[in-house]
Each structure stands twice: as C-alpha cells, then as structure tokens.
Amino acid sequence: MIISASRRTDIPCYYSEWLLNRLKEGYVLVPNPRNANRLGRVELSPQQVDCIVFWTKNPAPMMRHRLPLIDGMGYTSYFEFTITAYGREAEPNLPEKQTVLDTFKRLSDQIGPYRVDWRFDPIMKKQQVSDSWIADQFEWLCRELHDYTERCIISFVDEYKHTGNRTKALSSEEMLKTAEIISQIAGIYRLPVFSCAEEIDLSSLGIEHASCIDQKKVEQLTGSRIAAKKDAGQRPACRCMESIDIGAYDTCGNGCTYCYAVTSEKTLKRKLAQHDPNSPLLTGFPRGTELITDRSASSLKIDQVSLFE
Numbered sequence: 172m173i174i175s176a177s178r179r180t181d182i183p184c185y186y187s188e189w190l191l192n193r194l195k196e197g198y199v200l201v202p203n204p205r206n207a208n209r210l211g212r213v214e215l216s217p218q219q220v221d222c223i224v225f226w227t228k229n230p231a232p233m234m235r236h237r238l239p240l241i242d243g244m245g246y247t248s249y250f251e252f253t254i255t256a257y258g259r260e261a262e263p264n265l266p267e268k269q270t271v272l273d274t275f276k277r278l279s280d281q282i283g284p285y286r287v288d289w290r291f292d293p294i295m296k297k298q299q300v301s302d303s304w305i306a307d308q309f310e311w312l313c314r315e316l317h318d319y320t321e322r323c324i325i326s327f328v329d330e331y332k333h334t335g336n337r338t339k340a341l342s343s344e345e346m347l348k349t350a351e352i353i354s355q356i357a358g359i360y361r362l363p364v365f366s367c368a369e370e371i372d373l374s375s376l377g378i379e380h381a382s383c384i385d386q387k388k389v390e391q392l393t394g395s396r397i398a399a400k401k402d403a404g405q406r407p408a409c410r411c412m413e414s415i416d417i418g419a420y421d422t423c424g425n426g427c428t429y430c431y432a433v434t435s436e437k438t439l440k441r442k443l444a445q446h447d448p449n450s451p452l453l454t455g456f457p458r459g460t461e462l463i464t465d466r467s468a469s470s471l472k473i474d475q476v477s478l479f480e
Contacts, residue, residue, distance in 0.1 A: 172468040173384055174215070174223045177418025178206075179432050180453070183225050183250075185424055187233030189448040194244060199417050200451040210457065211466035213415055217245035221471050222389045224414065225250045228265055228425055229272045234281060239358065242282075247392050249286040249398060250278065251324070251383055253314070255293070256308035259434065264426040272315050279319035288383070289320045292367060293328035294349055294427055296339045305349060310356045317360035324381045325353060326367040328429055343371060350376050368409040384411035395472040417451070419453045422446075 176182045182190055193199040194215055197360065203209040211321045218293065223246055230238075230250060241248065252275055265271060291309065313323070327341050327349075350366075354376040357364045365381030366373055371381075386399040389412070399412040421438040423430065433439055445455040457463075 172219050172221060172471065173389065173412060173414035174213075174220050174226050175384060175414040175416040175418075176223055178226055178414050179416060179420050180423040181227050181425055182418060183227040183230035183233045185232075185422075186446070186453060187230075187237045189446070189450070189453065190233075191237050191240060192448055193417075193451065194241060194246065196451070198451065200457060200463070201415075201417050202419055202452065204420055208461050209336045210452075210463045211415075212463050213417060214467040214477070215244040219467065219470055220246060221313070221393055221395075222246075223248040224384050226253075227251070228253045228262070228427075229271060229274065230278055231266075234274070234278055238256055238281070247389075249282075249288070249388060249392060252278070252290050252292055252320075253290040253292055254312060255291065256305065256312065257295075261295075261428050262425060263428075264424055272312070275316060275321050276335075284318075284320050285388075287320050289316050289323045290367070290383075291323055291353070292306035294325060294341070295328040295429060296341045296345060302348065302352060306352050306356065308449065309353055313360050313362060320362070321468055322363045322365060322381075323353075323357060324365050324367050324383060325350070327369060329431065347373070347376075347381045350378055354378055368406050370408045374381050380408070380410055382410040382412065384414050386412050393472065397471045398473055399471065415468065417453075 180186070186255065197215055199213050199215055201211045201213055203211065225248060227250060230252065254271055254275060258268065260441055275287065275289070290400070291312070294305075297438045329340060350373045354364055360379070366378050367381050367383055369380070384402070386397050390397050400412045402409065402411045405411055419442070420432050421435060422442050423433055424443060442454040446453065447456065450456045
C-alpha cells in the first residue's frame with residue numbers, strides 16, 4: 172500500500188505532529204471528499220505501508236525531529252517538493268524563496284537527492300510572465316537545485332471555477348515554447364525533466380511523462396518488486412501508481428492563488444480551527460454517527476529479495 176500525504180494539503184508543513192501520532196496509533200480516518208458522513212479507516216503499520224509519498228512546499232517543520240522518527244519506525248518515504256518561480260503575490264504564506272531553497276538542500280543532505288523530487292509546478296500564463304522571465308527564474312532555480320535532486324517534474328496550470336481569472340491555461344503552442352526553454356536550461360545542468368499528468372507530448376524536447384508516485388522509485392527504495400496498478404482515481408494522463416490519500420481538502424494554509432484543493436477561505440479557517448493533532452481525523456473528531464469502512468490495503472511487495480543482490 173502506498174500512502175499519499177497528500178495531494179490535498181501540505182501535511183509536512185502543517186500536520187506532521189498529527190501524522191506522527193497516526194503512525195504511532197497505527198491507523199487514520201479519512202473523510203470521503205463528497206460525503207462527510209462516510210469515513211475510511213486506513214491501517215498504517217510498516218508491514219502494510221510500502222512507501223509514504225510526501226507532497227509539500229515547506230517540509231521544514233517536520234525535518235529535524237519528526238522525519239527521523241518516521242524513518243526510525245520502519246517507514247520508507249520520499250518527497251515531491253514544489254518550488255515555483257512565483258513570489259508572495261501567488262504564494263502569500265510561504266517563506267522567502269531563498270529560505271525554501273535552503274530547506275530543499277537541507278532535506279536532500281538529510282535523506283539523499285533520490286528521495287527529493289523537485290516540482291516546478293504549476294506553470295501559469297500571466298501578463299507579467301514573459302519567456303525571458305521564465306528562463307531567468309528557471310535557470311536560477313536549476314542552478315541552485317540540480318546537485319540536490321535527480322529529476323525535475325513540470326506541470327502546466329489547470330483552470331478551476333474557484334480560482335476565477337487568477338489562472339489561465341496555456342495553449343499547446345505556449346506549452347511547447349515554455350517546455351523548450353525549460354529543456355534547454357535543464358540540459359545545461361544535466362537534470363532530467365518530466366511532465367506530470369499532461370496530455371501534450373513533449374518527448375521531442377527530451378521531456379517524458381512522469382509517474383510522481385513511481386513504481387520504479389518505490390522498488391528502488393524498498394529493494395522489492397512492487398505489484399503496481401495505475402491509479403484510476405487520477406486524471407487520465409496521470410501515470411502514478413495506485414495510492415491512498417490521507418489528506419483533506421480545504422485544509423492547506425499556504426494560500427496559493429492557483430490551488431485546486433482550497434475552494435473556500437471560510438471553510439479553510441473553520442477546518443484549521445478544528446484541527447487537533449490527537450484526533451484520528453485531520454480536522455475535527457468523529458461524531459460517532461459516520462459510516463466507517465475499511466480502506467486498508469496489504470503490502471504490494473511481490474517478494475522480500477533485494478533488487479540489488
């Protein structure tokens with residue numbers, strides 16, 4: 172079983188104490204995004220959890236103490252760490268960019284470059300974002316990060332009703348032009364670039380489709396072959412293997428203007444206020460009237476023989 176923590180919120184930044192408590196307790200309750208009266212119970216023993224994939228823009232709160240404890244409990248993990256070119260106008264609650272870059276480097280030094288993917292995501296179309304600006308920003312970030320990761324994953328922004336006119340999708344021509352800029356710069360630093368959940372074919376530019384929750388990476392980290400299935404719950408172009416997400420929507424405090432996972436500021440404030448690190452739920456406590464179903468899965472390991480023996 173692969174645990175995604177989480178596409179829906181930044182658990183490493185805001186909820187790592189809660190996560191550590193859930194791992195110690197051995198289970199978590201996950202609300203159904205479409206029906207709050209239905210909860211899924213997910214067992215979290217190291218014998219069942221083959222890998223935890225962390226999605227974050229600022230893992231600093233968990234790095235010093237909680238991540239070593241999680242590793243020491245026998246869990247395998249790696250990070251999808253997003254660093255964009257945007258500033259406080261788009262990401263108002265994140266630290267200054269250089270601080271985030273320093274955090275990325277410290278995390279890489281702590282656990283190794285292979286366990287920290289750099290996501291340059293999302294790429295947006297904005298009036299003030301010219302090709303030269305993207306080139307300058309990406310080159311700066313690439314220069315800073317290429318020694319601390321083994322791949323860069325890019326994605327182009329999608330439009331959502333709740334983001335209004337703050338985001339605008341790129342045309343195919345714009346995607347190709349931007350991807351070419353990125354590919355050329357990444358090539359200078361010998362950093363492989365992949366695309367995330369994109370229909371467009373960028374292979375002519377040396378950019379292949381990515382699996383962010385990646386069978387090969389999990390196999391390499393665990394030393395076992397993995398029986399992987401494509402995640403049917405994701406977009407058709409997504410190549411991630413199947414996982415169970417333990418996060419919740421409308422709970423991330425980063426404030427990114429392009430975010431698909433926060434639909435209401437009012438709901439966000441309410442859920443943040445309800446959070447208790449001792450609860451089995453990310454926000455609030457079970458009322459006792461919910462229907463709870465078992466969503467646990469067994470280990471996906473085919474064998475326990477090291478791939479490198």
